[in-house]
Amino acid sequence: xxxxxxxxxxxxxxxDRTAKTTVAFLAIVVALFFVxxxxxxxxxxxxxxxxxxxxxxxxxxEALWLSLWTSTTTATLAAVFGTPLAYALSRSRFPGxxxxxxLVDLPIVLPPTVAGVALxxxxxxxxxxxxxxDSLTGYTFGFSTTAVIMAQMLVSAPFFFRAARxxxxxxxxxxxxxxxxxxxSRTRTFLRITLPQAWPALLAGIVLCWARSMGELGATLIFxxxxxxxxxxxxxxxxxxxxxxxxxxxxxxxxxxxxxxxALAVLTLFRAVAARGLRQP
Numbered sequence: 001x002x003x004x005x006x007x008x009x010x011x012x013x014x015x016d017r018t019a020k021t022t023v024a025f026l027a028i029v030v031a032l033f034f035v036x037x038x039x040x041x042x043x044x045x046x047x048x049x050x051x052x053x054x055x056x057x058x059x060x061x062e063a064l065w066l067s068l069w070t071s072t073t074t075a076t077l078a079a080v081f082g083t084p085l086a087y088a089l090s091r092s093r094f095p096g097x098x099x100x101x102x103l104v105d106l107p108i109v110l111p112p113t114v115a116g117v118a119l120x121x122x123x124x125x126x127x128x129x130x131x132x133x134d135s136l137t138g139y140t141f142g143f144s145t146t147a148v149i150m151a152q153m154l155v156s157a158p159f160f161f162r163a164a165r166x167x168x169x170x171x172x173x174x175x176x177x178x179x180x181x182x183x184x185s186r187t188r189t190f191l192r193i194t195l196p197q198a199w200p201a202l203l204a205g206i207v208l209c210w211a212r213s214m215g216e217l218g219a220t221l222i223f224x225x226x227x228x229x230x231x232x233x234x235x236x237x238x239x240x241x242x243x244x245x246x247x248x249x250x251x252x253x254x255x256x257x258x259x260x261x262x263a264l265a266v267l268t269l270f271r272a273v274a275a276r277g278l279r280q281p
Contacts, residue, residue, distance in 0.1 A: 038260060045250075045257050054254040059247060062229045063237035064258060070148050070233065071213035077149070078157040078209045083202065086164035087190070091173065108158045115154050116222025123150065124223075147224035148231050155219050156212035160205035167201025168194070207270045211263055234259045 045051055054060065089101065107115055123130040123141040134140050141147050171194060179189040195202075217235040224231040226240060234255055241252035 041253060041257055041260065045253050048250045048253065050250065051254055054247060054251045055258060057247060057251065059228060059232075059237060060251070060255060060258070063232050063234045063255070064262075066145070066148070066229075066231075067214055067233040067235075067259075068262075070145065070152060071210050074149055074152040074156060074213040075160070075206050075210040077153060078160040079202065079206055082157055082161045082205075083164055086161050087168050087194070090165055090168035104161055105158055107155050108162070110155075112155055112216065112218025113222060116151060116219035119147070119151060119154060119219060119223040123147075142223060143225040143227065143231060145224075145230060148220055148233060151219035151223045152213035152216045155216055156209045159212050160202075160209040163201050163205030163208060164198065167198035167205075170201070171197050203270065203273070207266065211266065214259065214263060 085104070089097065089104075120127060120142065122128050125131065125134050125140050125142060130141055141150060176189050176194060179193055180186070184192070214233075215235060216233070217239070220231070220233060221236060221239075226232050226236045228237075228240075232240070237247070238252045238255045238259075241247040241255060242249065247255070
């Protein structure tokens with residue numbers, strides 16, 4: 001017996017039409033909620049004029065370049081060091097594995113400001129590791145470009161690790177065991193069999209890590225500061241523009257639009273590459 005009979009005044013076709021209308025309405029509301037802020041941003045940038053001058057301003061160029069290369073460096077380091085860790089945790093079983101998983105994922109839910117304070121206590125001039133390094137070498141991590149990468153790494157690398165771990169978990173370990181029995185070494189099996197199968201997940205993790213690094217603000221501000229041309233990334237330049245820098249409010253809008261455009265371009269390229277990979281046999 002259909003449960004439609006238990007709904008007074010609603011027949012099957014009428015109930016379907018009502019459900020479709022409700023779903024369409026909710027979908028439009030959600031779409032407008034996500035799209036309208038960006039439309040307003042673009043409209044405001046066009047109305048104010050002077051877009052090109054603000055977009056090519058020295059501070060804008062320096063902040064954009066710093067954001068691009070630090071985010072790329074962070075994503076690369078996350079892939080190099082995170083891939084072996086993700087594979088090891090996917091295939092190994094040991095006491096305390098749940099705790100290790102939790103510690104790796106912790107920065108995802110940790111407020112960025114807390115991450116910045118944690119970096120200061122560990123690598124700052126008076127930090128747990130930073131103080132002896134400063135005493136021995138005179139080098140300090142804080143308020144440097146290196147600090148920007150470290151802050152981005154702490155908050156964004158878990159996104160790569162989680163995607164990579166999911167990719168390795170989805171691969172049947174029996175495939176690797178068959179390769180071992182056929183004489184393939186563990187390294188060869190990983191490079192020739194496991195890695196190609198997990199590549200879509202790894203690529204998704206790299207993009208997520210890169211995008212999160214581009215938008216990082218809190219940890220960078222606390223640990224690296226907001227030094228123009230040295231540690232001032234795009235989000236920090238936007239904050240300074242709102243605070244009354246030479247760029248002003250119009251500059252903040254232009255910076256936001258540029259950051260949005262770069263992120264959209266990267267995500268579109270990633271989706272195109274991923275779709276092409278899925279179509280290949």
